[in-house]
Amino acid sequence: MPSPTKASRTTVAKAAVASVSTPANHAPPVKAAPAPKVVKTTRPPGAEAARPDKPKKPKLVRDSFTIPKPEYAVIEALKLRAAKLGQPAKKSEVLRAGLKALAGLSDEALLASLAAVPRVKTGRPAKA
Numbered sequence: 001m002p003s004p005t006k007a008s009r010t011t012v013a014k015a016a017v018a019s020v021s022t023p024a025n026h027a028p029p030v031k032a033a034p035a036p037k038v039v040k041t042t043r044p045p046g047a048e049a050a051r052p053d054k055p056k057k058p059k060l061v062r063d064s065f066t067i068p069k070p071e072y073a074v075i076e077a078l079k080l081r082a083a084k085l086g087q088p089a090k091k092s093e094v095l096r097a098g099l100k101a102l103a104g105l106s107d108e109a110l111l112a113s114l115a116a117v118p119r120v121k122t123g124r125p126a127k128a
Helices: 006-021 069-084 091-103 107-115
Strands: none
Protein backbone atom coordinates (compact mmCIF):
# COMPACT_ATOMS: atom_id res chain seq x y z
CA MET A 1 0.00 0.00 0.00
CA PRO A 2 1.52 3.34 -0.93
CA SER A 3 2.12 5.88 1.85
CA PRO A 4 -0.13 8.92 1.73
CA THR A 5 1.42 12.18 0.73
CA LYS A 6 1.91 15.03 3.17
CA ALA A 7 -0.97 17.01 1.66
CA SER A 8 -3.40 14.12 1.95
CA ARG A 9 -2.31 13.42 5.55
CA THR A 10 -3.00 17.00 6.64
CA THR A 11 -6.36 16.99 4.88
CA VAL A 12 -7.32 13.78 6.68
CA ALA A 13 -6.12 15.21 10.02
CA LYS A 14 -8.06 18.45 9.51
CA ALA A 15 -11.18 16.50 8.65
CA ALA A 16 -10.80 14.38 11.76
CA VAL A 17 -10.38 17.47 13.97
CA ALA A 18 -13.36 19.16 12.33
CA SER A 19 -15.54 16.13 12.86
CA VAL A 20 -14.57 15.95 16.54
CA SER A 21 -15.06 19.63 17.31
CA THR A 22 -18.39 20.20 15.61
CA PRO A 23 -21.21 21.15 17.97
CA ALA A 24 -23.40 18.38 16.59
CA ASN A 25 -21.07 15.76 18.05
CA HIS A 26 -21.12 17.24 21.57
CA ALA A 27 -23.47 15.76 24.11
CA PRO A 28 -25.93 18.17 25.70
CA PRO A 29 -24.78 19.45 29.09
CA VAL A 30 -25.90 17.33 31.99
CA LYS A 31 -27.76 19.14 34.73
CA ALA A 32 -26.33 18.57 38.21
CA ALA A 33 -28.60 16.75 40.61
CA PRO A 34 -29.88 18.96 43.41
CA ALA A 35 -28.03 18.58 46.69
CA PRO A 36 -29.78 16.33 49.17
CA LYS A 37 -31.57 18.17 51.93
CA VAL A 38 -29.93 17.94 55.34
CA VAL A 39 -32.33 17.08 58.09
CA LYS A 40 -31.22 18.10 61.56
CA THR A 41 -31.92 15.54 64.20
CA THR A 42 -32.56 16.48 67.76
CA ARG A 43 -30.53 14.85 70.50
CA PRO A 44 -32.19 12.96 73.26
CA PRO A 45 -32.51 15.01 76.47
CA GLY A 46 -29.67 13.21 78.32
CA ALA A 47 -27.17 13.15 75.45
CA GLU A 48 -25.53 16.47 76.32
CA ALA A 49 -24.96 15.46 79.94
CA ALA A 50 -23.15 12.28 78.85
CA ARG A 51 -20.57 14.23 76.84
CA PRO A 52 -17.68 15.51 78.99
CA ASP A 53 -17.26 19.28 78.99
CA LYS A 54 -14.08 20.54 77.36
CA PRO A 55 -12.12 22.96 79.49
CA LYS A 56 -12.16 26.43 78.01
CA LYS A 57 -8.83 27.66 76.68
CA PRO A 58 -7.52 30.75 78.44
CA LYS A 59 -7.47 33.93 76.40
CA LEU A 60 -3.91 34.70 75.33
CA VAL A 61 -2.28 38.11 75.35
CA ARG A 62 0.68 39.14 73.17
CA ASP A 63 3.13 41.60 74.65
CA SER A 64 6.67 42.80 74.12
CA PHE A 65 9.28 43.99 76.56
CA THR A 66 12.90 45.06 76.77
CA ILE A 67 15.40 42.83 78.53
CA PRO A 68 19.19 43.08 78.90
CA LYS A 69 21.23 40.61 76.84
CA PRO A 70 22.74 38.80 79.85
CA GLU A 71 19.25 38.10 81.25
CA TYR A 72 18.04 36.99 77.83
CA ALA A 73 20.97 34.56 77.76
CA VAL A 74 19.71 33.14 81.07
CA ILE A 75 16.39 32.30 79.38
CA GLU A 76 18.27 30.43 76.64
CA ALA A 77 20.37 28.61 79.25
CA LEU A 78 17.23 27.57 81.12
CA LYS A 79 15.71 26.28 77.88
CA LEU A 80 18.82 24.15 77.23
CA ARG A 81 18.83 22.93 80.82
CA ALA A 82 15.19 21.86 80.56
CA ALA A 83 15.89 20.08 77.26
CA LYS A 84 18.80 18.15 78.83
CA LEU A 85 16.45 17.09 81.62
CA GLY A 86 14.06 15.65 79.04
CA GLN A 87 11.49 18.45 79.23
CA PRO A 88 12.04 20.84 76.28
CA ALA A 89 10.51 24.25 76.96
CA LYS A 90 9.71 27.31 74.91
CA LYS A 91 10.78 30.78 75.95
CA SER A 92 7.25 31.68 76.99
CA GLU A 93 7.03 28.53 79.13
CA VAL A 94 10.26 29.44 80.93
CA LEU A 95 8.95 32.94 81.62
CA ARG A 96 5.58 31.63 82.81
CA ALA A 97 7.32 29.16 85.15
CA GLY A 98 9.35 32.06 86.55
CA LEU A 99 6.14 34.00 87.16
CA LYS A 100 4.66 31.06 89.05
CA ALA A 101 7.83 30.82 91.16
CA LEU A 102 7.67 34.55 91.94
CA ALA A 103 3.99 34.33 92.79
CA GLY A 104 4.77 31.64 95.38
CA LEU A 105 7.31 33.82 97.22
CA SER A 106 6.57 35.64 100.44
CA ASP A 107 6.27 39.42 100.30
CA GLU A 108 9.79 39.91 101.69
CA ALA A 109 11.32 37.44 99.22
CA LEU A 110 9.46 39.04 96.32
CA LEU A 111 10.73 42.50 97.27
CA ALA A 112 14.27 41.12 97.57
CA SER A 113 14.01 39.52 94.12
CA LEU A 114 12.71 42.73 92.58
CA ALA A 115 15.48 44.75 94.26
CA ALA A 116 18.09 42.42 92.69
CA VAL A 117 16.85 43.29 89.18
CA PRO A 118 18.22 46.59 87.84
CA ARG A 119 15.75 48.96 86.18
CA VAL A 120 16.04 49.33 82.41
CA LYS A 121 14.81 52.09 80.18
CA THR A 122 11.52 51.09 78.58
CA GLY A 123 10.92 51.20 74.86
CA ARG A 124 12.91 50.01 71.88
CA PRO A 125 16.69 50.16 72.16
CA ALA A 126 18.53 52.71 70.01
CA LYS A 127 19.92 51.44 66.71
CA ALA A 128 23.60 50.67 66.99
